[in-house]
Amino acid sequence: MKVGLFIPCYIDQFYPAVAIATLELLEKAGCEVVFPLDQTCCGQPMANSGFASYSKGCDKNFIQNFSGVDYIVAPSGSCVLHIKEHLQDKDEVKATYIKRHIYELTEFLVDVLKIEKLTSSFPFKVGLHVACHGQRGLHLSSMSELMEPSFSKPEKLLAMVNGLQLTKPKRSDECCGFGGTFCVFEEAVSVKMGKDRIEEHTANEVEYITAADTSCLMHLEAILKRQGSNVKTIHIAEILNSSIA
Amino acid sequence: MKIIPHAKAAAAFIKDEPRTDWHDETLWFVREKRDKAAHGVAEWELLREWASQIKNHTLSNIDNYLIEFEQKAVANGITVHWAANGEEHNHIIFDIIRRNGIKKIVKSKSMLTEECHLNEFLQENGIEIVDTDLGERIVQFRKEAPSHIVLPAIHLKKQDVSETFHQHLGTEKGNNDPQYLTEAARQHLRSKFIESELAITGVNFAIAETGGFVVCTNEGNADMGAHSAAIHIACMGFEKIIPQAEHLAVFLRLLARSATGQPITTYSSHFQKPRKGQQMHMVIVDNGRTKQLGRADFRNSLKCIRCAACFNTCPVYRRSGGHSYHTAVSGPIGSILNPNLDMKANADLPFASSLCGSCSNVCPVKIDIHEQLWKWRQLITAEGYVSTGKKIGMKGMAFVLARPALYRFSGRMARWFMRVVPFLFKSKKLNPWYRQREMPQPPKQSFRDWYKNNNKLK
Numbered sequence: 001m002k003v004g005l006f007i008p009c010y011i012d013q014f015y016p017a018v019a020i021a022t023l024e025l026l027e028k029a030g031c032e033v034v035f036p037l038d039q040t041c042c043g044q045p046m047a048n049s050g051f052a053s054y055s056k057g058c059d060k061n062f063i064q065n066f067s068g069v070d071y072i073v074a075p076s077g078s079c080v081l082h083i084k085e086h087l088q089d090k091d092e093v094k095a096t097y098i099k100r101h102i103y104e105l106t107e108f109l110v111d112v113l114k115i116e117k118l119t120s121s122f123p124f125k126v127g128l129h130v131a132c133h134g135q136r137g138l139h140l141s142s143m144s145e146l147m148e149p150s151f152s153k154p155e156k157l158l159a160m161v162n163g164l165q166l167t168k169p170k171r172s173d174e175c176c177g178f179g180g181t182f183c184v185f186e187e188a189v190s191v192k193m194g195k196d197r198i199e200e201h202t203a204n205e206v207e208y209i210t211a212a213d214t215s216c217l218m219h220l221e222a223i224l225k226r227q228g229s230n231v232k233t234i235h236i237a238e239i240l241n242s243s244i245a
Numbered sequence: 246m247k248i249i250p251h252a253k254a255a256a257a258f259i260k261d262e263p264r265t266d267w268h269d270e271t272l273w274f275v276r277e278k279r280d281k282a283a284h285g286v287a288e289w290e291l292l293r294e295w296a297s298q299i300k301n302h303t304l305s306n307i308d309n310y311l312i313e314f315e316q317k318a319v320a321n322g323i324t325v326h327w328a329a330n331g332e333e334h335n336h337i338i339f340d341i342i343r344r345n346g347i348k349k350i351v352k353s354k355s356m357l358t359e360e361c362h363l364n365e366f367l368q369e370n371g372i373e374i375v376d377t378d379l380g381e382r383i384v385q386f387r388k389e390a391p392s393h394i395v396l397p398a399i400h401l402k403k404q405d406v407s408e409t410f411h412q413h414l415g416t417e418k419g420n421n422d423p424q425y426l427t428e429a430a431r432q433h434l435r436s437k438f439i440e441s442e443l444a445i446t447g448v449n450f451a452i453a454e455t456g457g458f459v460v461c462t463n464e465g466n467a468d469m470g471a472h473s474a475a476i477h478i479a480c481m482g483f484e485k486i487i488p489q490a491e492h493l494a495v496f497l498r499l500l501a502r503s504a505t506g507q508p509i510t511t512y513s514s515h516f517q518k519p520r521k522g523q524q525m526h527m528v529i530v531d532n533g534r535t536k537q538l539g540r541a542d543f544r545n546s547l548k549c550i551r552c553a554a555c556f557n558t559c560p561v562y563r564r565s566g567g568h569s570y571h572t573a574v575s576g577p578i579g580s581i582l583n584p585n586l587d588m589k590a591n592a593d594l595p596f597a598s599s600l601c602g603s604c605s606n607v608c609p610v611k612i613d614i615h616e617q618l619w620k621w622r623q624l625i626t627a628e629g630y631v632s633t634g635k636k637i638g639m640k641g642m643a644f645v646l647a648r649p650a651l652y653r654f655s656g657r658m659a660r661w662f663m664r665v666v667p668f669l670f671k672s673k674k675l676n677p678w679y680r681q682r683e684m685p686q687p688p689k690q691s692f693r694d695w696y697k698n699n700n701k702l703k
Contacts, residue, residue: 009646009652011692012656012693013660014685016688016691037696037697040649041646041652043643045642046643049622049635050627051640054642054643055643056647057646057647058643058647132601136606137602145280145558145603145606146606147284171273173603175560175603177560179599179601180599182599183678185252185596187252187677187681188256189252189256189565191681191682193560194682196266218685221683221685222682222683222684222685226681226682226683
């Protein structure tokens with residue numbers, strides 16, 4: 001099984017540890033992983049700001065990089081959702097193949113690789129932040145608004161990690177307020193939303209906040225640091241790949 | 246009137262953080278009540294699907310259903326008027342008032358009349374119009390607009406209400422007892438009901454099959470008005486039509502549960518025909534709805550039954566307050582309805598969202614609100630209602646991200662600058678990210694650098 005590793009631009013530049021953990025996890029699970037070297041961005045920052053017409057260059061580059069693999073996997077629900085919903089190309093067959101075979105990491109581990117056991121350990125109290133695009137867009141977990149059976153792919157994986165004590169905030173799936181360029185154009189609301197999420201996690205006395213999306217964590221981390229908090233953020237891939245005894 | 250953009254108005258709202266927390270928690274409490282009520286209905290998701298399909302069907306056949314409704318309503322003795330826009334709506338009502346020599350009017354909740362600015366119009370013409378919904382009466386005293394379509398005074402605390410009533414109703418200063426304050430409002434409104442000669446109500450559902458209509462309230466104020474006045478005028482946006490009476494069984498179960506978590510509104514009043522000696526009028530309003538119906542991407546926003554579930558769940562609305570949306574209908578649904586009425590004036594609203602998608606999930610008629618917010622963003626920028634700075638920034642970003650070598654160079658440079666001259670990024674004035682957040686720690690190596698350096702290239 002040939003897996004194309006898609007590392008969103010800001011993870012590539014600012015959070016290489018998330019990408020390394022993702023790569024190692026996939027390799028440990030027996031995948032042949034390739035990292036196409038000319039990949040950049042999914043185009044979401046432009047599209048969500050109302051400039052989808054400007055993201056054609058990203059679309060073209062994405063298709064050039066990710067054609068010819070069986071699956072595409074990324075440690076970001078948001079970027080995956082963007083590709084699934086908005087990737088366009090003159091070559092419709094190629095675009096459609098990519099849209100149907102791109103997976104967020106936790107859904108790939110649970111649904112495609114059908115992982116039932118992990119050897120990882122992470123002996124800390126961890127709060128789970130449910131990222132909106134992964135949840136409401138990719139349906140990685142059940143949603144509090146809908147009357148549906150409860151499930152969660154990220155939680156299923158975290159339950160396999162030794163020593164990890166998982167907690168959930170009072171409002172189990174409220175947005176953190178990152179929202180792409182929303183975080184600067186609606187700065188006041190964005191930060192208030194982030195502070196409120198953090199408050200619910202700190203009420204649970206967590207040591208880490210984790211999520212299946214680095215963008216939410218980048219925003220929460222930035223607020224935590226400004227607050228001088230001891231709480232750290234960590235991507236779920238890093239936990240699943242961890243062997244801290 | 247100069248419009249303050251949402252982001253700026255929201256920032257002003259949030260400055261009072263304890264009050265913002267209170268506003269957020271109050272509305273979240275309503276959202277939780279909604280969840281509990283919805284959990285009590287095993288077929289909840291099925292009801293939503295039915296409601297959505299009935300509305301879709303109705304919108305696709307709306308011309309026929311409106312004609313059918315008019316025929317039945319006229320046969321019942323209701324006078325039906327058609328208004329192309331808010332101005333026509335206001336003039337139709339004013340004509341009825343003038344013809345009958347009326348000076349005093351009561352009005353129950355109707356977001357349509359807010360949309361058409363009926364109160365201001367009538368007051369300019371010397372007519373006293375009293376809003377009889379308690380929340381609406383409070384904001385009317387304060388010369389404010391409702392901040393929420395179901396809970397119009399939700400931005401106010403009981404202390405604010407006490408002060409307002411002290412000024413306008415002469416209640417004791419500083420008496421914040423809700424029982425005392427509601428009793429004062431009750432006595433005040435009773436006298437208005439008795440004095441009034443004409444009652445205006447909104448419409449929740451109009452039934453094509455019967456020519457009747459349904460008005461839902463919790464306070465019974467629509468009934469008090471309509472039953473005591475000689476003339477009843479019901480105002481409705483044309484999308485409120487439903488084909489058959491049996492469809493109420495779907496909508497009435499969804500409406501109050503979605504709105505407040507109640508199984509049903511205290512009063513769901515059916516108006517069929519005028520009583521003896523009474524005049525009953527129905528004003529059916531377009532005001533941009535035909536245009537919205539013609540927009541393939543946005544037509545299903547007309548499915549809305551005005552329950553406000555999307556307001557209560559919206560993390561942005563809860564932390565920015567209804568007035569920050571500067572429109573009669575605020576919240577997520579307002580952000581997809583108002584650009585249709587005036588794209589330039591409301592160009593900021595589709596951006597007042599993190600696109601979390603919670604609104605679409607609570608919507609009882611399954612409007613894909615967050616997807617329409619995204620689509621409005623595209624249309625608004627295409628029409629040029631965007632700052633030049635943002636446009637240039639996006640163009641530059643797109644240029645870099647479409648060129649792998651340039652992207653890598655820019656990334657390396659950005660990280661280098663952030664490490665070597667971090668103060669460049671630490672301007673609270675120029676960098677909105679940094680105002681209340683730290684910058685990320687830039688690593689020396691990108692993942693791609695690491696990948697190449699660690700012989701991962703086989």
